[in-house]
Amino acid sequence: MTTMPASVPTAVGEALTRIEGRLKVTGQARYAAEFPAPGLAYGWIVPARIARGRVRAIDIDAALALPGVLAVLHHGNAPRLTDAGDATLLVLQDDAVPHWGWPVALVVATTSEQARAAAERIHVTYDEEPHDVVFSAEHAGTYIPDHVNPAQETSTVLGDVDAALAAADVVVDATYSTPNEHNSPMEPHSATARWADGRLEVIDSNQGAFAVRQSLATLFSLDPSAVHVRSEHVGGGFGAKGTARPHVVLAAMAATVLQRPVRVTLTRQQMFSLVGYRTPTVQRVRVGADASGRLTALDHLAYSQTSRVLEFTEQTAIYARVMYAAGALRTDHRVVALDVPTPRWMRAPGEAPGSFAVESALDELAEQCGIDPVELRARNEPDVEPATGRPFSSRNLRTCFTEGARRFGWAGRDARPGVRRDGRWLLGTGTAAATYPARVTPSTATATAEADGLFTIRITASDIGTGARTALTQIAADALRVPLERVRVLIGDSDFGQAQLAGGSLGTGSWGFAITEACRALRTELDGGATVPPDGLTARADTAERVQALPALSRHSYGAQFAEVAVDLSSGEVRVRRMVGIFAVGRVVNPLTARSQLVGGMTMGLSMALHEEAILDPVFGDVVNHDLAGYHVATNADVPPIEVDWVDDADDVIPTGTKGLGEIGIVGAAAAIANAVWHATGARHRDLPIRPDRVLFS
């Protein structure tokens, strides 16, 4: 074997362009719907057009008579499924319609044009029942959930909040709301399923091929080894592809019935009812402080909705559990089950809406106390995690604010609202803090020394645009102590074994942990003189035990968000003129892609602040603006220069020293913008998005 040079340049920390970059800019990267298959048939979902009730009859004769139509699956003829712990996947199993858009049939035809035309011809009659789709904090069905997503305490109580509020010099008591927001990745969910050599072969658009494999195996009562899920390139997810979604179940069902390859791709419209979204929230925040702005009480109560299919309670109020040293702290959740699609994860579930409320309330407190918002936050820095008393692994929020304020030019800011003007625009600046948990979960990986001197890493990671493929290659190269060019990382294949899905900012840390372990084990073997056989020498790692043994620290990323806005009170238009975000995110593996992640999160936060809102029709129970013309996400013209950087944040609890980058950018961004709108106009916007009509009437 060859001896490694004593010093190999370290790949971690290098600003490398994406390994798959050339494939992406040339259109050669294939996404789930883009693999040809001989005999491919196309499935088209027939969605329910009532919000609650039962299917009385489905007339499929006209559809079956159309050219090219191969089958129509519905609850009367579809294969039976076994519950895999997610009732949103139990499609075509009975006549119940739990919400508008629920699949009531799947048409399969030899072309997508034929399938779509046939779907239009399927006549469904319903026994409609009165539905309940309107969310409010006053809803009579509101209840206290057993836990909040994913398995966190519903409530935490520290001290006597009510007594502390009664005794406070200054009190802010305000209610905030955020609407239904939809992840809306650019690539619609798609799956192509076929049976080959006794295995269900699936190419799917998801954030975790292993989890999808496990679900399919259970649903179809198959041995997990008989299911193979691949997802090499994924066109965004933001949580909407976190686990299996109905399209992949339907594709597998049809491929099984027809014994030929079947592709099911959701339409953009169908995505508004079948893949999850961020629940609307109503949040009451009460903050008590002494005259110097030191918090004596912080009370955060969050209301959200779930469906009648599956309980999902967004962890909106957990934000306050880690952020500020309040004397008394209470966080709590309420949820109501409605006849609506099931809300699921959307980028920074919990922290994104929760930070909007808490960081807006802090701005209101700063206003009332006459204290600079940056200084107010500095005065309330905790020594330990407030809700648990756990020590922080590292907490560099103050540094973020200091550096952010310097970059933004915050010093000397005139705190008075509504006094700066540029033509028809009123100008203002705002700030907010951000945090997101830095967790890791057990994962497995293999590292193989190939006979030709190259190294192959296999892990069921997913690169949904995060740059995971590139970052993991950098991590592997350093762990192997070889140049980057000698390492190939293969991802998105369930045959590579269990691994964390791409979500919750868990990816790089969890995958990097397993890869580091596998690479170090391989390095040790090679350094010990092991020879590489012709089919390679493989080391495998499973971090389950190591993860279990990690110290019980409060481990979070932090950030300071700054925004400048312009508001035209005569038209209601709000434009963000610039943003600065400074973050403490542990070690940064790849500055180029890290910056993109953080800027991307802030961009989605801008979109959340000003644009995004799914409008529910109370009569029909559906999202009225169920497309990208109606559901507005930020366009290029909405997004100003965004400056992002990070501060030193050494934290070597896990081998990669990383904390995750996927969510932190969106946290606090909407609050910073809303606070800037107050500074510009003197009007406090507690309801998102800050629409022109709301500005006009403020």
Add this chain to the structure above:
Amino acid sequence: MERATAATITLTVNGVAHSLDIDHRTTLLDALRERLDLTGTKKGCDHGQCGACTVLVEGRRADSCLLLAVAVAGKAVTTIEGIGGAAAGEALHPVQQAFLDHDGYQCGYCTPGQICSAVAVLDEHAAGWPSAVTGDVGAEEIVLDEPEIRERMSGNLCRCGAYVSIVAAVADAAGAQS
């Protein structure tokens, strides 16, 4: 009245003429993706609301999801595969290189549409076309500054939020071209 619902057409894509028996309902986008295996052109919304399917038709950018293939017959279509770099070793178009260098993409799904659009934006600017943010719509010289790039690229949604880098990439490519 007898009416045919399919036709044999010639679709010229990236300089290659393809004879296709095509259902009149088939869009240019579906013809490219499902019939010609040119999957670089993406389907994001299928209704002209996102720009992921942007191609060039007779050199002008268009959303291929709203064009019927039968109506495009005889016109020259350029897809991302015809912009550059599709074959191993083939040079990238300067716009592609700029997207790569500036990390003007993340998941990559909107990227071919963004790049086709950017190529056309440079041509439109060179032709003196104004935009909605052009101060004097009658002006003969229009500087392709960042606000102009943002507006002109706004027909291409990017949910990953890569706009800041996309603007940098387009500005870079524009500078290199001029």
Add this chain to the structure above:
Amino acid sequence: MREFGYDRATDVAGAIALLGADPHAHYLGGGTNLVDLMKLGVEAPTRLVDVSRLPLAGIEVLPDGGLRIGSTASNSDIAAHPDVRRRFPAVAQAVLAGASGQLRNVATAGGNLLQRTRCPYFTDVTKPCNKRVPGTGCPARDGEHHNHAILGASVQCIATHPSDFAVGLVALDARVTVQESDGPREIPLEEFYRPVGSTPERETVLGPGALITGIVLPGLPIAARSRYRKVRERASYAFAIGSIAAALHVTDGTVTEVRIALGAVASRPWRARAAERVLLGAPVGADAFADAADAELAAAQPLRDNAYKVPLMRNLIVTMLSELAEAPGR
């Protein structure tokens, strides 16, 4: 989408003959709205007569200094045309404010005028809609209507016309030239769209089989100082929630000529005649502008969620007129 026949017309007479031969045929221009609606099932023609390659794409200067815009001219070509930009800036600005660069390259002038409302109930065939299926009702009135009409609507329909281009045109007295089976016809754009009344499904005065051949902009000197402004819920690539096209001429402190049209407030581009009447002969100034806006909006019938459009349009009228009054060269 059901199967359909397809013919490509090579001349105007042939197009009209092809359309007349099939009672459920539809002209296809750029298709940016029609193909969208066909995918949604809102339109289900049995035959498309493709008129996009008819020799009607020219834009020419007329002897009176006006312009004739061919009906198949693309939106992009209109906005890029030097004479449109310099002599009818509101028209160029309105076109550029619409859709995206990709869509403007394909969408035609004629198709822009004939595009359908984006009311979410009209575009969803599972919902009632008096415009799509007469007599089924209007869920928008009690449902989602935050971007619906405040002027000229009826109990049957409160949908708005989505065009920006048409707002610029109607402010500047544009006329639509049409070929019908019995010959050519020219229709002022202001009269081209029918009042909603009890027949929201009948949107224009076009007869069966009529083909728009062009748009005539008369040679108005005031047009060279016209402007268009659009307000929407994001900075680009969105339909208006309110827009205005206007031109103003002041002589010795008195308004001697004024043209105002409003967008996103009615089933058609809304010529603000009441406002114009107040302004003509009035001393120029903020008071007159406010009076004019109030006069136009006196007839507004806002609903629960679109009442903001009244102050929005009032502010747009006053701001636009103030800017025009202060602009150099008026």
